[in-house]
Amino acid sequence: MNDIRHVFELDAEVTCRQMENTSTPVKQPAQISCYHCGERCEEEILHHEGKDFCCAGCKTVYDVLSENDLCDYYDLSDAPGSNRRKENTRTNRFDYLDDTEVRDKLVDYQDEKQIHVTFYVPLIHCASCIWLLENLHRLHEGVVDSRVNFMEKKVQIRFLKAEIGLKELVALMAGIGYEPRINLSDMVQQKNHSVDRKLVYQLAVAGFCFGNMMFFSLPEYFSEAELLGQGFRELFRYLNVVLALPVFFYSASDYYRNAWYSLKNRSIGMEVPIVLGIVTLFTFSLYEIFLAGQEGYLDTLGGLLFFLLLGKLYQQKTFDTLSFDRDYTSYFPIGVSKLTQNTEQVIPLTKVQVGDRIRVRNEELVPADSVLLDEVATIDYSFVTGEEVPVLVKKGALVYAGGRQKGAAIQLLVQKSPSQGYLTDLWNNEAFSKNEQEDSLASLATRISGKFTFTVLLIAFGALSYWSFYDFSMGIRAFTAVLIITCPCALAMSTPFTLGNVMRIFGKRGFYLKNTQVIEKLAGLDTLVFDKTGTLTSPSKARVHYQGESLSEETRAVVKALVNHSIHPLSNRINRWLGSVPAVELEQVEEIPGKGLRAVYKSQSLVLGSASFAGMKASPQARSAGNEVHLVIEGVHLGTFYIESGIRQGMEEMIPALATNYSLHLLSGDQDHEKTELEKKLGTALRMHFQQSPKDKLNQIQQLREGGHRVLMVGDGLNDAGALKAGHVGIAVTENISHFSPASDAILDGEKLRHLPAYLDFAKLGRKIIKSSFGLSFTYNALGIYFAVQGLVSPVFCAILMPASSISVVLFTTLATNYFARRKGMNEKTELRWK
Amino acid sequence: MEVIFVLIGISLAMAGGFLWLFFKAMKGGQFDDQHTPAMRILFERKTHKKHTTNKKTPKNTK
Numbered sequence: 069m070n071d072i073r074h075v076f077e078l079d080a081e082v083t084c085r086q087m088e089n090t091s092t093p094v095k096q097p098a099q100i101s102c103y104h105c106g107e108r109c110e111e112e113i114l115h116h117e118g119k120d121f122c123c124a125g126c127k128t129v130y131d132v133l134s135e136n137d138l139c140d141y142y143d144l145s146d147a148p149g150s151n152r153r154k155e156n157t158r159t160n161r162f163d164y165l166d167d168t169e170v171r172d173k174l175v176d177y178q179d180e181k182q183i184h185v186t187f188y189v190p191l192i193h194c195a196s197c198i199w200l201l202e203n204l205h206r207l208h209e210g211v212v213d214s215r216v217n218f219m220e221k222k223v224q225i226r227f228l229k230a231e232i233g234l235k236e237l238v239a240l241m242a243g244i245g246y247e248p249r250i251n252l253s254d255m256v257q258q259k260n261h262s263v264d265r266k267l268v269y270q271l272a273v274a275g276f277c278f279g280n281m282m283f284f285s286l287p288e289y290f291s292e293a294e295l296l297g298q299g300f301r302e303l304f305r306y307l308n309v310v311l312a313l314p315v316f317f318y319s320a321s322d323y324y325r326n327a328w329y330s331l332k333n334r335s336i337g338m339e340v341p342i343v344l345g346i347v348t349l350f351t352f353s354l355y356e357i358f359l360a361g362q363e364g365y366l367d368t369l370g371g372l373l374f375f376l377l378l379g380k381l382y383q384q385k386t387f388d389t390l391s392f393d394r395d396y397t398s399y400f401p402i403g404v405s406k407l408t409q410n411t412e413q414v415i416p417l418t419k420v421q422v423g424d425r426i427r428v429r430n431e432e433l434v435p436a437d438s439v440l441l442d443e444v445a446t447i448d449y450s451f452v453t454g455e456e457v458p459v460l461v462k463k464g465a466l467v468y469a470g471g472r473q474k475g476a477a478i479q480l481l482v483q484k485s486p487s488q489g490y491l492t493d494l495w496n497n498e499a500f501s502k503n504e505q506e507d508s509l510a511s512l513a514t515r516i517s518g519k520f521t522f523t524v525l526l527i528a529f530g531a532l533s534y535w536s537f538y539d540f541s542m543g544i545r546a547f548t549a550v551l552i553i554t555c556p557c558a559l560a561m562s563t564p565f566t567l568g569n570v571m572r573i574f575g576k577r578g579f580y581l582k583n584t585q586v587i588e589k590l591a592g593l594d595t596l597v598f599d600k601t602g603t604l605t606s607p608s609k610a611r612v613h614y615q616g617e618s619l620s621e622e623t624r625a626v627v628k629a630l631v632n633h634s635i636h637p638l639s640n641r642i643n644r645w646l647g648s649v650p651a652v653e654l655e656q657v658e659e660i661p662g663k664g665l666r667a668v669y670k671s672q673s674l675v676l677g678s679a680s681f682a683g684m685k686a687s688p689q690a691r692s693a694g695n696e697v698h699l700v701i702e703g704v705h706l707g708t709f710y711i712e713s714g715i716r717q718g719m720e721e722m723i724p725a726l727a728t729n730y731s732l733h734l735l736s737g738d739q740d741h742e743k744t745e746l747e748k749k750l751g752t753a754l755r756m757h758f759q760q761s762p763k764d765k766l767n768q769i770q771q772l773r774e775g776g777h778r779v780l781m782v783g784d785g786l787n788d789a790g791a792l793k794a795g796h797v798g799i800a801v802t803e804n805i806s807h808f809s810p811a812s813d814a815i816l817d818g819e820k821l822r823h824l825p826a827y828l829d830f831a832k833l834g835r836k837i838i839k840s841s842f843g844l845s846f847t848y849n850a851l852g853i854y855f856a857v858q859g860l861v862s863p864v865f866c867a868i869l870m871p872a873s874s875i876s877v878v879l880f881t882t883l884a885t886n887y888f889a890r891r892k893g894m895n896e897k898t899e900l901r902w903k
Numbered sequence: 904m905e906v907i908f909v910l911i912g913i914s915l916a917m918a919g920g921f922l923w924l925f926f927k928a929m930k931g932g933q934f935d936d937q938h939t940p941a942m943r944i945l946f947e948r949k950t951h952k953k954h955t956t957n958k959k960t961p962k963n964t965k
Binding site for chain 1: 907908911914915918919922925926929930934935936938939942943945
């Protein structure tokens with residue numbers, strides 16, 4: 069049920085486009101648009117209180133709002149509502165919310181009186197939505213208050229248990245057009261509400277202490293000037309020690325933990341040299357202040373932590389509105405209609421048992437593998453296999469979970485529990501049990517830090533042993549100075565700032581990454597694997613060719629009327645191709661699922677459908693350009709519609725461009741009838757594999773990986789979920805970023821797929837920038853070491869060199885990434901699309 | 904010059920106070936949603952204005 073809205077929006081888009089295409093120059097009578105939803109009133113116009121409505125649904129919502137004096141809703145934005153024509157009005161569909169187990173899992177908090185619950189409402193798109201949802205208490209007194217988070221499209225509602233139940237609340241929201249989307253994942257997943265704010269606290273503490281320590285260290289910087297007396301000096305030093313304690317014990321605590329973990333794993337991460345530097349700085353400063361009566365380097369310690377944490381925070385950019393870890397539970401509804409004797413009961417999916425009889429309506433998802441009890445069903449498996457043409461299922465055959473029924477309601481007998489179906493089985497694959505794959509593409513910084521630490525220790529001990537011949541205390545000074553000065557602050561900061569910036573630039577361009585590690589992985593790829601349907605091809609770009617006798621106006625009108633009767637995708641495409649031809653009245657229209665349409669017009673028999681259905685042999689010349697639909701009138705074959713899945717714009721250039729640097733593969737769940745057509749358009753560099761089940765795709769990727777390739781998978785549907793997970797990087801392509809997409813490392817706007825080569829290049833460039841900023845910070849370190857081994861490092865020197873090196877590295881990476889982004893045309897205006 | 908001791912105390916206390924306030928705001932979730940409040944404040948005012956003026960029927964959409 070989850071994607072119903074998606075389908076509707078597509079439909080709406082289609083109708084809109086049709087109307088645009090065919091708007092005739094002849095001035096039509098002024099179009100009346102609905103006061104509630106803003107769509108044009110086509111079928112009927114309801115006049116009510118001086119306003120026009122396109123359907124009874126929209127009018128009802130208006131009535132509810134006007135009764136409660138909530139008409140401000142219409143003032144805040146023009147026609148803010150959603151179209152209600154196709155709204156599901158079945159009253160019992162929320163019954164599963166009465167189940168206490170379901171309720172307990174959905175709510176955030178409850179006591180004897182109140183319940184707090186957070187709903188995801190995908191429809192939130194404007195100020196009116198916020199206003200109305202935050203005024204829910206005016207619609208029902210049981211609602212205490214409600215708060216909308218616009219970016220996350222969530223509304224948090226507190227309500228009184230005694231006044232209104234969860235089911236009534238959801239029904240109330242659905243009644244005004246804001247139906248929350250409640251999926252199985254809301255029940256299965258643990259609610260994670262505690263936002264991780266620790267880093268911000270650590271940063272705030274470090275910033276506070278750093279600022280004050282610099283303030284108290286100021287007299288030391290100008291020690292020659294003797295600004296203050298000895299008493300002040302001592303006081304300032306002790307104050308610095310006090311201020312350094314929270315920095316050392318709180319702000320830096322994560323570094324100790326990570327360093328310890330990486331040592332336990334017998335690797336030397338970037339944290340190890342950092343911790344080495346921090347500990348040396350702190351202990352040596354304490355020694356200087358309390359025993360040697362000198363000033364110490366505590367201000368440098370504060371600055372170091374402040375900049376390091378700042379870099380960490382910068383890298384932590386997340387895209388709140390996107391979710392990168394959805395599995396099948398995010399697609400499955402909670403409520404299932406179970407049939408007992410002759411009554412229907414909506415129960416939670418988790419309570420569905422083997423042997424239950426369930427009913428699945430038009431556009432609803434089959435929740436578990438089951439046997440069909442009705443005569444026929446048309447199941448759309450595009451979700452599972454990527455094949456977009458619905459499959460005809462006969463009585464007694466197995467229907468797999470994840471299929472979507474198209475047409476009349478069907479009855480099914482459940483064979484397997486929902487968690488063990490064909491589709492869900494994919495998630496039991498080991499690719500999903502691994503949390504984060506450890507792979508050969510470890511980050512540059514990690515690889516370099518081992519050598520770095522070793523070299524630093526070598527130099528430090530070298531300096532110690534050299535000076536020890538002359539003056540042991542001097543040796544200790546030089547030893548600590550080397551450790552302090554080489555603390556890889558600049559080194560550690562170049563990676564987060566570069567990657568954080570690259571990620572932001574990608575985000576502006578419609579390419580959203582899960583985290584910054586993905587960039588480094590993108591830079592090291594050598595094999596790209598694409599899914600076909602929905603990725604390289606786009607259903608809305610489908611092209612229709614007609615061959616045969618030319619169609620007269622009347623024939624067009626007849627075909628239009630025929631395809632109007634069908635929801636089959638091929639019918640939809642022919643319908644779109646025909647444009648806005650006035651349809652004629654037909655008699656005895658009959659759709660034979662999976663075959664075609666039959667009707668009578670002016671006592672002539674019409675047949676539109678597959679070759680065998682139209683009474684023809686499979687077409688001999690086999691254009692193999694996709695699906696064929698034959699038109700036969702009175703037994704005479706008039707012509708054939710050839711429908712090919714439209715290749716996305718820019719793919720013809722993109723694939724050959726990528727072929728020079730990468731080996732390319734295509735995995736499709738479809739039949740191979742489009743192979744030659746695709747080869748002609750995309751070139752032969754793309755190796756194609758057809759009829760791949762979701763598991764096959766996963767295995768293909770794993771084979772490639774075992775062959776030593778570094779693989780990127782680009783896919784769109786749940787059927788690619790396994791492959792997306794198995795690849796080094798998985799990119800989910802989606803038509804609309806706020807829609808569902810399977811678990812992946814990155815989400816890419818479908819329109820932007822043609823920029824993929826540029827993204828990959830830019831990721832590589834990011835790597836180069838990191839490398840050159842490493843070079844820069846090594847230069848600083850070499851300079852520092854030169855003075856350090858001679859024992860010439862003073863607190864002032866440290867206080868200047870260390871922040872200067874950090875800031876210059878940050879500046880360098882930020883400017884370099886932005887400069888190259890502009891040169892490559894990557895800096896476009898932010899595009900945010902709601903709805 | 905002894906006044907500096909007092910001034911230092913005051914300055915530290917003030918800075919610490921701001922740090923504490925920041926922590927409090929952070930815990931209260933003030934920085935969690937930075938978009939909705941900006942929109943909310945706009946229509947609050949609009950609603951208010953509407954109540955002061957006489958109710959007129961909303962104009963028809965284009």
